[in-house]
Amino acid sequence: MELPATPAATQSSSPRVSDLSEGELLQLILAQFHEAKTSVVGPGDDAAVLAPGGNIVITTDMMIEGPDFRRAWHSGFELGWKAAATNLSDVAAMGARPSGLTVALASPSDVPAAYLVEIARGFDAACQTLAPGCGVVGGDLSTAPVLSLSITALGNLEGRQPVLRSGAQPGDVVAVAGDLGLAAAGLSLLFDRCVDASGAASAEGIAGLWAEHPELLAAQLAPSPPIPLGIEAAQHGASSMIDISDSLSLDASRVARASGVSINLFRDQLGAYADDALTGGEDHALLATFLPGSVPHGFRVIGEVGPLSESPLSVDGVATVGRGWDPFDSSRR
Amino acid sequence: MELPATPAATQSSSPRVSDLSEGELLQLILAQFHEAKTSVVGPGDDAAVLAPGGNIVITTDMMIEGPDFRRAWHSGFELGWKAAATNLSDVAAMGARPSGLTVALASPSDVPAAYLVEIARGFDAACQTLAPGCGVVGGDLSTAPVLSLSITALGNLEGRQPVLRSGAQPGDVVAVAGDLGLAAAGLSLLFDRCVDASGAASAEGIAGLWAEHPELLAAQLAPSPPIPLGIEAAQHGASSMIDISDSLSLDASRVARASGVSINLFRDQLGAYADDALTGGEDHALLATFLPGSVPHGFRVIGEVGPLSESPLSVDGVATVGRGWDPFDSSRR
Structure with missing residues (x-):
């Protein structure tokens, strides 16, 4: 696909983000990057692998209120847990041991401070439970119109080769x-049972749903x-x-x-x-x-x-x- | 400060984010975290330092449209350049050599795809110019109501001790x-000269301002x-x-x-x-x-x-x- 080579914020003829699939947009973006000298495995797998030693695995993921989660359904604790768990999982999928997370959190100003503190508790609990020894090593705090979390997870291959997507062999x-x-079954239940008349996410009924289907809700929410x-x-x-x-x-x-x-x-x-x-x-x-x-x-x-x-x-x-x-x-x- | 210990998304009595300073909120959040076993220097400096070897430096930063930048003033290239440069600077401030960046980018669906591609070009150019050998090693793409960038930068101390904020000695x-x-002088000029009648950022006049004060605008925008x-x-x-x-x-x-x-x-x-x-x-x-x-x-x-x-x-x-x-x-x- 051809795109204008000059800054085009104001060009109405340029395709919008909504005109492209994620894959098309990613391809255009990745084409801009020179490879890092330290890069052993670049973008495209669950995580990247970096020198020195090729032992460092790094992955990043954003969770935005709306497309990725709804505050009506997620307690802060569950949200923090999920954000940590999903990134730890990308590190695990390379065959690495998670070593640390950074968390950038941007919040609307009317969010209860306690909700953010619960997010932090959830992060910590997920690390302690799922990947003992791993923890939050750094972060950033900002403001935004919707709650946004951006997590980067690091892992250590401890001398092992990274396990990539590309190594499957016939006969395996x-x-x-x-x-x-x-997780998907839990999400369907939430969309069926915990929405208001307009179809928007609602906390109404969520306690009952937890009582009925704890396994499905936990798989989706935490x-x-x-x-x-x-x-x-x-x-x-x-x-x-x-x-x-x-x-x-x-x-x-x-x-x-x-x-x-x-x-x-x-x-x-x-x-x-x-x-x-x-x-x-x-x-x-x-x-x-x-x-x-x-x-x-x-x-x-x-x-x-x-x-x-x-x-x-x-x-x-x-x-x-x-x-x-x-x-x-x-x-x- | 005491906050409710239970999830409190719906408690109207809880203090809101806007009731606390960034420092107060950070203190509450950091209190939730166990230290990572790999952590050599934890949150609080320009970057964290991680084992093994204590050689890995990591820092993260979010840039959100509105509080952190305005699309009317920033070309995509400048925005990407700035996001990379400011994170590279946090790595440099530890005495480390930047080795790789991850970029999580969330965009409204009506942003021109070319603007995002320009952001990527700016990222790459800043790495090539300011920290040759460093590059983008991974990322994530998502949607959000405002353009949001979250960058994590890694550095290598190459055997040096990290330079912290805490080592200054009398006599130094x-x-x-x-x-x-x-950068601040450039921002003042933009607020003076490139806003519309309502005070909102406007691209009007920005070309003239670049011609008059290239050094000040570059310091602010890139x-x-x-x-x-x-x-x-x-x-x-x-x-x-x-x-x-x-x-x-x-x-x-x-x-x-x-x-x-x-x-x-x-x-x-x-x-x-x-x-x-x-x-x-x-x-x-x-x-x-x-x-x-x-x-x-x-x-x-x-x-x-x-x-x-x-x-x-x-x-x-x-x-x-x-x-x-x-x-x-x-x-x-």
Whole structure:
């Protein structure tokens, strides 16, 4: 795609952000960057890998009120927990041990200060629980019209090779650690039951929903990805790994494409929320490929890797198109 | 200050963000965090320092449209340049070499895609110019009601000790590298000359202002902090160092407080924009203390360090209260 080469804030003929997909926009942006001299693995995987030693893993993620969360549904504690957990999961998906987080937080001025303090408590609790030894090492505080969190997580490969998306081999098995579909099922419940007459998120009914479906709400609002199993997978020779954040079908397709292979999933191994898993996001389970017989404890086999074929992804042998979460689509709803 | 211990999004009695200063809010938030096992220097300096080896420096900063910048004044290129430069400066102020940046960018859907591409170009150009070898290693793209950038910068101490704010000693001289007051003078010009009848930022007249005062506008809109001089200062035994981001008076006071000393500045050494420097922010010059006779090329002496006294800061011997940029105050204007 051709874009004007000069600053174009005022050019009405330029395509808007809403005219492009996230992928198209990312491609245009990434084309501007020279590679950092220290870069071992650049943008495009769950995290980047940096010299010296190629031991440092870094990933960043933004959570914006509206497209990414609603304050009516999230306590501050749950929001902080989720922001930490989802970034820790990207570090784990490289086979690294999370070492520290930075948090930039911008808040409208009318947010209760206690809500921000609860966010901080949630951050800390998620680190202590999911990745002991990791913690918040720095941050920034600012103001914004909507609550915005930006998290950067660092990890240490401790001498291991990073596990990329691109290493899956025909003959490998596809395995997963963590829950499938629960987060999306929880989100559907929230959209069904905790909205007001206009369709806006409402805290009304959320306590009852927690009582009825604690597992689904926790998976959506304060997920607990299996962080230590990322290292376990690396130590068992995982040939590829990804954090399932946008949907099982989309993220499995990414592994297949990056690896130049095809992936076939076994539907009866995907659990009670198979449909939610295949097309819904935010599971933050770890999807990895292994030699058969090398699957570590904590992972379960859900598919197989085959040679490159016309369709990168199939379910029970039927070609399937990956689809899932796209913040740009969601903003157009 | 006591805050409710439970999630309080709906408690109307809780103090709001606007009821607290940034410092008060930060204190409440930092109290929630356990220290990361890897943390060598935690939150509170220009950047945190992480194990292994204590060689990794990390800093994060958010720029939000409204409190931090206005699209009417900033081309995308300048905005990206500034976001990179200000974070590189925090790494430099620790005595480290910048190694990589991550960028999280959230945009309203009606922003021209070309504006975001220009931001990326500005990021890359600032890295190439100010810190060759450093580059963008990762990022995230999202949507938000106002344009929001969150940058995390990493640096490598290459075996050097980090230069903290807390090491200034009585008898040291205070020296600065980089411009003083130009960024604030540029901002005043923009507020005087490039606003519409309602006082809102306007692109009208900005080309003329660039022609008249290129140095002042560049300092405000696309600053060029002396990044390599941070390493130079560390190698010359700087006892303390800080990136001047909130104002010379505020940041010099921070060094004095953290070091348990007093600082006296020489007004006639502060240049043509001394008042702007003392109370205006965003200079991103490096302020450091050295043994007399050890001041490296590129730094100029602007003051002296004395023993702890009642007032941490004075100018020509007259006690002065540090004041400058506070995003929370600015949002209340």
